[in-house]
Amino acid sequence: MKNLLVAIDRRQDAEQLMTHAINIAKLTDAKIWIMHVTEADPDDFLAREAGPQYVYEKRAKERKNASVEIQKWVEEVKEKYSIDIEGLVISGEVAKSIKKIVDERNIDLVVAGHKKKNLLYGLFAANKKKDLIDDLKIPLLAIPLI
Known part of the structure; x- marks a missing residue:
């Protein structure tokens, strides 16, 4: 295993996800890629013109904050554990973005969080985790989130 x-x-x-990834990376001498997917802006120029400016400003601010936070984790992990690590902030749909990376x-293993939803939610919402598992050809480690 070389890439997580x-x-x-x-x-x-x-932090919970990173703890598991760091433990695996130390055991296997793997590189860690930290990834956060943000909401994409519309590709259509007319849709951008019609939408309120504050929406685009809010998304830009969220992407900037995510980039700063991920870079902070990258530096902390490098300094504390001497693990090869890089951070990515990508705009788009989560499952497609993960598959692309x-x-x-x-990548040899994807580490992601899992939060149990109720039955009603499961009946009416698309099952993105199942779609991702079906699309990936590698293991997905789902960490139960508290």
């Missing part, structure tokens, strides 16, 4: 991808969504879950970076 840690898919981070919420800041409060990141898995293919581009030759």
Whole structure:
């Protein structure tokens, strides 16, 4: 195992996911890729013109904050554990973005969080985790989030 991808969504879950990834990386001498996927801006120029400016400003601020936070984790892990690590902030749909990075970076294992939803939610929402598992050709380590 040479490349681990840690898919981070919420800041409060990141430390739990990173702890598992660091332990695996220390055992296997793997590189860690920390990834956060942000909401994409519309590609259509007319859609951008029609939308309120504050929406685009908010998304830009969120991307900047995510980039700063991920870079901070990268520096801390490098300094504390001497592990090869890089951070990525990508705009787009989560499952497609993860699959793209898995293919581009030759990822061997994806580490992601899992939060149990209720039955009603499961009946009416698309099962993105199942779609991701079906699309990936590598193991996905789902960490139960507290």
